Amino acid sequence: MADSISRTIRDGALEGEHAPSLTIKDTTASPYGFDVFTHVLSQASSLILAGKSQSRGLVVVAYSRSPSFYLDFLKRSGVDVASSQKWIHILDCYTDPLGWKHQLADSGILPSNSSAGACLFQDVKDINKLQSLILELGSGLVGQGKVRFSVAIDSVTEMLRHVPLSKVAALISDLRSHDQISSIFWLLHSDIHDVRVTTSLEYLSAMVASVESLNQSSDGLSGDLGNLSLLEQNFRRGKFHVRFKRRNGRVRVMNEQFHMEESGIKFTSVTVEDGLVSQGLVPKVLFNLELSEKEKLERARVVLPFEHQGNGKHIQIYDGRRSLAPESMGEVSADTSQSNTEECSNGGGEIIYFRDSDDERPDSDEDPDDDLDI
Amino acid sequence: MAATKTRTSSFSRNLPAASSAQSPEIKCGPNGTFLVSSGIPDLDKTLGGGIPLGSLVMVMEDSEAPHHMLLLRNFMSQGLVHKQPLLYASPSKDPRGFLGTLPSPSSPKDDKSRSHDAEQEKGLRIAWQYKKYFGENQSNLDGQRGMILFRFIVLYNKQEFSNEFDLRRPLDRHFYTGQHVDCISTKDLPNIAALQERCTSFLSQFSRYICTFFAIDFVGFTNLLIVTFRNDATVACTGRIAIQSLCAPQCESSNMEWEMLSFIRSLKSTVRSAIAVAIITFPSSLVSATFCKRWQHLADCLVSVKAIPDEDKELAKLLTGYQDIVGFLNIHRVPRINTQVPAVLEATTLSIKLQKRRYLVLECLNQAPVDGSSGSSYGTSGSCSGASSKSGSLDF
Numbered sequence: 001m002a003d004s005i006s007r008t009i010r011d012g013a014l015e016g017e018h019a020p021s022l023t024i025k026d027t028t029a030s031p032y033g034f035d036v037f038t039h040v041l042s043q044a045s046s047l048i049l050a051g052k053s054q055s056r057g058l059v060v061v062a063y064s065r066s067p068s069f070y071l072d073f074l075k076r077s078g079v080d081v082a083s084s085q086k087w088i089h090i091l092d093c094y095t096d097p098l099g100w101k102h103q104l105a106d107s108g109i110l111p112s113n114s115s116a117g118a119c120l121f122q123d124v125k126d127i128n129k130l131q132s133l134i135l136e137l138g139s140g141l142v143g144q145g146k147v148r149f150s151v152a153i154d155s156v157t158e159m160l161r162h163v164p165l166s167k168v169a170a171l172i173s174d175l176r177s178h179d180q181i182s183s184i185f186w187l188l189h190s191d192i193h194d195v196r197v198t199t200s201l202e203y204l205s206a207m208v209a210s211v212e213s214l215n216q217s218s219d220g221l222s223g224d225l226g227n228l229s230l231l232e233q234n235f236r237r238g239k240f241h242v243r244f245k246r247r248n249g250r251v252r253v254m255n256e257q258f259h260m261e262e263s264g265i266k267f268t269s270v271t272v273e274d275g276l277v278s279q280g281l282v283p284k285v286l287f288n289l290e291l292s293e294k295e296k297l298e299r300a301r302v303v304l305p306f307e308h309q310g311n312g313k314h315i316q317i318y319d320g321r322r323s324l325a326p327e328s329m330g331e332v333s334a335d336t337s338q339s340n341t342e343e344c345s346n347g348g349g350e351i352i353y354f355r356d357s358d359d360e361r362p363d364s365d366e367d368p369d370d371d372l373d374i
Numbered sequence: 375m376a377a378t379k380t381r382t383s384s385f386s387r388n389l390p391a392a393s394s395a396q397s398p399e400i401k402c403g404p405n406g407t408f409l410v411s412s413g414i415p416d417l418d419k420t421l422g423g424g425i426p427l428g429s430l431v432m433v434m435e436d437s438e439a440p441h442h443m444l445l446l447r448n449f450m451s452q453g454l455v456h457k458q459p460l461l462y463a464s465p466s467k468d469p470r471g472f473l474g475t476l477p478s479p480s481s482p483k484d485d486k487s488r489s490h491d492a493e494q495e496k497g498l499r500i501a502w503q504y505k506k507y508f509g510e511n512q513s514n515l516d517g518q519r520g521m522i523l524f525r526f527i528v529l530y531n532k533q534e535f536s537n538e539f540d541l542r543r544p545l546d547r548h549f550y551t552g553q554h555v556d557c558i559s560t561k562d563l564p565n566i567a568a569l570q571e572r573c574t575s576f577l578s579q580f581s582r583y584i585c586t587f588f589a590i591d592f593v594g595f596t597n598l599l600i601v602t603f604r605n606d607a608t609v610a611c612t613g614r615i616a617i618q619s620l621c622a623p624q625c626e627s628s629n630m631e632w633e634m635l636s637f638i639r640s641l642k643s644t645v646r647s648a649i650a651v652a653i654i655t656f657p658s659s660l661v662s663a664t665f666c667k668r669w670q671h672l673a674d675c676l677v678s679v680k681a682i683p684d685e686d687k688e689l690a691k692l693l694t695g696y697q698d699i700v701g702f703l704n705i706h707r708v709p710r711i712n713t714q715v716p717a718v719l720e721a722t723t724l725s726i727k728l729q730k731r732r733y734l735v736l737e738c739l740n741q742a743p744v745d746g747s748s749g750s751s752y753g754t755s756g757s758c759s760g761a762s763s764k765s766g767s768l769d770f
Contacts, residue, residue, distance in 0.1 A: 016475075165623060166623060166624065166625065166626050166628060166629060169622075169623035169624040170561065170624040170625075170626075172624075173465070173466075173561075173622075173624040174467070174624075177466060177467065196660065196662070199437065199659050199660055200623035200660055201623075202437060203437040203622075203623060203657055203659070203660060204623065204624075243438070244684075245438050245439065245681075246684060248700050248728075249439040249440055249441050249681060249700040249701050249726075250439070250681060250682055250683065250684035250700060250701075251438045251439065251681045251682070251683050251684060252683070252684040252685065253683055253684075
């Protein structure tokens with residue numbers, strides 16, 4: 001739930017604990033991760049401005065959008081950017097990440113223009129420098145004392161283009177364990193990376209928010225033009241799935257739906273579906289005393305090898321004597337033989353029953369006691 | 375507390391002779407092994423008394439839950455309480471800081487009240503899992519002998535084999551501010567060789583076998599005689615190594631999977647010939663599947679911890695005591711040294727509970743079949759263990 005995320009970020013870190021960290025991940029099937037990121041950003045900003053959150057400042061490390069975009073966005077979301085110098089710093093890794101423009105400007109090819117406001121960072125391969133710059137900017141905002149600030153990394157995907165995973169992980173874990181950081185959140189496009197990258201970043205985060213599409217089939221090329229409008233509609237919606245790692249070691253899973261509108265992303269809650277999670281965790285050691293509906297129907301259809309089928313038909317009792325009238329005998333024997341060898345058509349099983357009394361010779365008038373020699 | 379057999383041959387093993395009565399932290403196990411406590415009495419019981427000396431315990435972490443830290447904390451505290459030298463490696467920048475969070479042994483009166491509570495909870499119960507109650511009585515008999523002594527002889531600091539640890543009380547500083555506690559941070563190590571060296575040098579103080587070659591002049595002949603000496607200086611010492619999150623992503627060396635594998639192998643062999651126990655935790659989801667399998671094969675004792683979902687109604691119906699359970703512990707392999715007979719455990723999945731949020735308790739999962747007539751599980755009534763199963767295995 002987006003609110004729970006904001007609340008966790010607002011509450012920040014406890015003394016002696018790692019700062020809470022959030023991974024927002026999306027895929028090309030539902031590429032709204034950036035909207036979620038900006039949503040969290042605007043919520044965090046408004047909380048900082050209102051003084052309700054533990055952190056008093058925000059450092060945004062911008063790789064995929066320019067700083068002016070962020071300032072405009074915040075203005076549109078109703079956050080007061082006039083005083084932005086006091087509470088937000090945007091580290092510009094977007095304009096000139098590798099320092100090429102600077103080199104070209106030096107050699108006179110490009111006119112140099114200085115970017116106002118945001119801090120320009122031109123050496124994204126140097127992760128140590130980035131880390132120290134983040135900390136410097138942050139403490140510049142909040143001072144040196146016990147006050148904390150939050151860090152938002154625009155896109156870890158972009159960061160991973162320049163720097164290997166172990167260094168990014170080291171940066172994040174250093175920031176988390178730093179006593180001036182209140183919370184940290186970042187965006188990741190999970191389908192571009194190896195599974196290892198995604199799992200490593202999830203390992204380091206206390207909350208994992210994933211943006212998924214409504215229909216599970218990732219292949220959108222169904223080729224059905226009639227459904228195109230439906231597809232388009234569904235594309236603007238999706239599922240928002242969050243896993244929280246709680247302090248006591250349990251994992252809280254929350255699901256919501258979101259839809260994209262002009263003004264941004266909107267979240268709606270969804271009814272909780274039955275989890276089949278428990279089945280996988282608990283070892284299966286039980287036996288089943290219940291029958292499902294299908295099994296009950298099957299059981300009702302089995303023809304038992306007795307005359308009393310319990311279905312209202314006239315009960316024919318076989319008493320071993322065949323001295324009855326042949327017609328009725330014929331009927332009786334035909335019926336009984338039929339019922340005996342009738343196959344259970346539904347289950348495919350067969351109950352073949354031969355009565356032991358059939359082995360007796362009928363109507364023997366012998367008195368078994370005659371054998372006795374008294 | 376069994377008597378050791380004295381051997382008369384010159385090839386005698388440097389066994390800790392203090393296993394009888396003198397040092398309660400080591401007790402005799404089956405097949406000529408010696409056991410140390412893992413710090414969690416329930417786990418000791420499941421493993422057959424304790425962790426055998428010379429074994430390598432590997433814990434597979436769940437990336438969503440910090441339960442492996444509970445195991446590590448208890449293990450380290452137990453070693454420190456018994457004044458056993460400890461080597462601790464972790465990926466954080468300041469591993470020493472973690473020592474301040476280690477739990478302290480609980481005082482006996484806390485234990486007493488804990489067992490009373492357990493009694494009162496029971497009420498009228500149908501003893502579905504009757505063995506569970508037997509087990510409790512037995513452990514009471516074994517472990518409480520020392521406790522009874524503790525209660526009466528207050529001043530005499532009698533150590534026991536295994537302590538209950540109170541997770542809310544930190545360990546006294548004097549336990550870990552000695553020379554015998556060493557910490558390494560694995561984060562900035564460029565490769566695994568540095569860690570390997572530290573482990574080897576740490577373990578060299580605990581080696582079992584010391585060979586000395588003598589040349590004896592015997593009527594003109596020179597004979598080489600191999601004599602093993604008992605290393606009396608360290609006879610009361612058992613070393614403990616605790617390595618946390620071996621393959622954490624923030625470590626440089628996490629990419630070098632073959633090097634890490636050979637490190638684990640060399641650690642295992644060094645530990646086997648030392649009077650020491652090593653425990654390694656690693657995030658199994660971050661290691662590639664083939665290497666994960668290899669690492670698992672190297673372990674003498676393999677356990678894994680698992681997180682459970684919060685507020686899960688299905689799980690609450692399946693298990694009693696769901697509110698207290700924080701996670702699951704799966705025991706995949708029990709250490710079997712000097713024997714070919716496998717150990718078959720009654721239950722390989724234990725639930726991790728924190729009683730009163732202080733004491734780590736491992737319990738067997740309580741499940742029972744569903745009541746066939748009414749279709750509801752007994753678990754909802756709370757008096758009996760209850761379960762509902764939708765997997766049709768046997769149909770009556």
